[in-house]
Amino acid sequence: MKKLVITLVCLVLVIVVGGAAVVWFTYDSVDESSVPTVQVEAAGQTLQPNAWEWSQPVLGGMLYKHFANDSTEAAQLGEYETGGFAVTFPQGYDTTITLRRDDAVVFDGRPAEWQDALTAEPGAYSLQVLSHRAEEKGRPYGEFMFEALFTVLPPPKPEPVFTAGKTELEQGDIFVMRLENIPEGVRPVTTTELGMGSFTPAGEGAWFAAVPVGNHRQPGAYTVDVTAGEDSWQATVTVSAYAYPEQNLVIDTSSEQITEANSAAAYQQYREKIPPLWETADGERYWEGAFIRPAEGGWISTEFGTIRYTNGDYSNSRSHYGMDIAVAEGTPVVAPNNGRVVLAEYLLNTGNTIVIEHGGGLKSYYYHLSALDVELGDMVEKGQLIGAVGSTGYSTGAHLHYEMRIGDQAVSPSMLFEDSAGLYSVEALAGDEAGDEAA
Template sequence: MKRSKLALYLIPPLFLALVAVGALFWQWQSAGRRGLPEVSVTLEDSALLQHGGSWEVPLLGGLLTRRLEGDYPALGLTIPVDGAQPSLAVSPKDASLTRVLLTEQGGGAVLYDGDAAGFSAFSFAEDGDYYLEVWAALDRGGQGAGEFYFDAALEVALPRPDPSFTLSASDLLQGDLIAVTAENLPDGVVPTGQSELGYVRFSPTGEAGCYVALVPVGYARAAAQYTIEVTAGGETVSLPVTVSENAFEVQQMTISEEVADQTVNSQAANWEFHITVVPLYDTANDELYTGSAFLQPVEGRISTPYGVLRYVNGSTVPERHGGIDIAAALGTPVLCPADGVVEYAGYLQLSGNTIVLEHGGGLKSYFYHMDSLDVSTGDRVAQGDKLGEVGTTGYSAGPHLHYEVKIGRERVSPWPLFDGSSSIFAAAG
C-alpha cells in the first residue's frame, strides 16, 4: 500500500477526533463559564448562607464529566426566629431539600435530623441559640447535577402568650399569705401592685417575663372582700380575694413591772427598736426562697399562739401577739426556718437578742429574746443552720423564743409555712 493511500484512510478518524476534541473543549469551557447554578434556601424570609456546593456536568454525552466546586466565603449568619415552626423553602423550583440538621448551638444535642417534610412538623420548644444545616440537590439531566450546603445560626425567641395574673388562693383566713404571679410579661416590663391588704412587691422568679409578689393578710384585717391591683405595661387588673375570720384566743399574761419598765414601758427601749428594726419592715431582696415548708425553729409548747388577744397585767385593752411564743429550756438551739440573709443580729433592750432574717421578696422571720446569737448581720444562712439559743432577754417572762413572720408591716401565721399548706408553695417560682 502506498503511503499516500494510507494517509487517505486516516483522514476521517483524525477528523472525527479533532471534532470530538473541539466539542469537548467547547463543552468544558462553557460548563466552566456557566458555573454552578444558583440555589438558595430560606428560613421564613431569611436566606441561609451557602457554604458549599458541587456541580457535575456530563461532557460528550456522558463519556466524561466536569466537576465544579463552589467557592464560598467563611461568613457567619444569625437569623432571628420568632415562630415555633419556621418554614424552610428552596429555590429554584426543581431543586429539593435532601437533609435538615438542627442542633443546639455549640455542638449541643441534635434536635432534628431528617428530611424537609419531617422538619415542617418540627417546632421549637424553647427560646435559645441553635444551629441549622441544610443540604439541597438539583438534577438537570444533561445540563448537570449537584449538591448544595447551607447553614445559619438561629436565635429563637418564641412568641409569648398573653400576660396572665394569678393568685395562689382567693379564699383566705386572717393570717394567711398569698402569692400573686405575673407571667408572660414582655421584656423589661416589671409589674407593680397595690392592695388594702398591704405590701405588694414583685420580684423576678428567674423565668423570662415572670414575677411573684407575696401579699399578707394580717390577723387584724376585717373579714371582707379585698382586691389586689396589678399594673403591668399600662394595663391594670383587679384580683378579688375574700378574707374570713380566723379564731384567735384570748389570754391573760403577767409580767413583772420591773421587766415591763425596762422594755415596753421604756421610751429608750422603744426608740432603739424603732430605729433598728422598724426600717427593715419595708426592705426586700429579690432572692426568693424557693424551697418547700419552713422548719419550726424550736420545738416546744406554744405558750402564746399567733394572733392572740393578750391582756397584760390586768390591762383592759388587749394587745395582739403577732408571732408565736415557743417555750423551751434556756440554751435550746434555734434553727433557721428557711434559707435567707441575716438583716440584723444584735441585742436590743425591748426584744433582747434579736435576729431579722430576709427570705426574699420581703418575707422575713423575726426572732426575739434569744440567749445567744451564732450569726451576724449580713450572714447567709440555710434551712436548719443554728442561729443561736433560746433565752429570756428583753420583754420576756421566762425562757422562750418569740418567732414571727412578716411581710412589710403585716404579721402572718407561721403555721401554714411550717406544715407546707400555704398556697405560696404551690405558686410559680
C-alpha cells in the same frame, strides 16, 4: 480546458455556498429552546435562575452557539413562621450552595451535605445555588445561578399568664400570685390595700409575689391589682375573721430588767431598728418549701394574734404579733427557711434579736434569745443554727418569740408549718396541673 476550469470553479462555489447555507441554517435553527430547564425547589416554591449562560453544540460540536441571561433580582420568598424546610437541587450538575443568615455564612457546601435544619433558626436568609456543567467536546455546557431571600420569623411570644393562689383566706394568712411569660426587662408591680406585695423572679419570664392578710385586717373583699408592662390583672381576696384568744400577762413591773425593757429608751430603740426593716424587700426569693419550726419541744404559751392584757388592765389591750414557744433556756433555734440576716443584735425591749429576710419582704423575727450565732449579712439555710432560746428583754421566762411579717403586716407563723397554707397554694396549683397532664 478553460471551459472545464470554469465549470469546476462554479461547482466548488455551489458546494461551498450550499455547505455554508446548510451550516447557517443548522446554526440558526438552534435557539433558546435548547437551553435546559433547571430549577430549584425551596420552601414549596419553584425558583428560576437569576442568571445563566449556556453553550449548545452545533454540527456535532464543530461550532457552539452561546446563550446568556443577565442577572436579575433575587427571588423574594417571603416570611415563614417555621423554618427547617426542604430544598431540592438540580440533578446532573456540579452544584454548590451558600446559605447566609443575617449576613453570616452558615453553610457553604454541596447538596449531599445539605440539611433542612440549616434554615430552622429565626433570621434573614440568603440562599445562593450555582449549578455548573463543565465543557466537554461535543456536549452542551454552562451554569445556572439561583438566589432567593426569605425570613424565618422568631416563634410568637406566649401570652402572659396570671395565676392566683387561694383567694378565701383567714386573718393571718397570705395571698400569693405567679406570673409567667413576662417579657425580659419588665418587672411586675402590685397595688392593694392589703399590704406589701413585692414580686421576685421565679424562673425564666416567671415571677412570684406574696401579699399579707394581717391579723388586724377587717373581714371583707379586697382587690389586688397587678401590672406588668402593658398587661394587667385583678384578683379579689375574701378575708374572714379568725377567733383570737385573750391572755392576761402577769409581770413583775418592779424588775430592773422589765423596767429597762419597758422604758421610753427601749421603745425608741425598737422604733429605730425594727419598723425600718418593714419597708425593705430583697428582690430575690430565698425560701424553698414549707417553713419548719424554729425550736423543738416545749409548748405554745401564746398564740399568734392573742389579745393581751398586763396585770389585769383590760383597758390597755394589744395584739401579740408572733407565737411564743415556751421551751428550756439554751434550746437551739434554727432558721425555718433559707434567707439573709438583716439584724442580729441586742435590743432593750426584745433582747437578743435576729431578723431574717426570706425574699420579697417576707421576714422572720426572733426575740429574747440567750445567744446569737449569726451576724448581719449572713446567708442561712433551712435548719441552720442561728441562736438559742433565752429570756432577755421584756420577758417573764425562757421562751422564743417567733414572728413573721410581710412588710408591716404580721402573719401567722404556725400557718406556714402546714402545706395547706396560702403561701404555698399557687405552687400547689401548678403541681396539680402537672399531675392532671401526666394522667
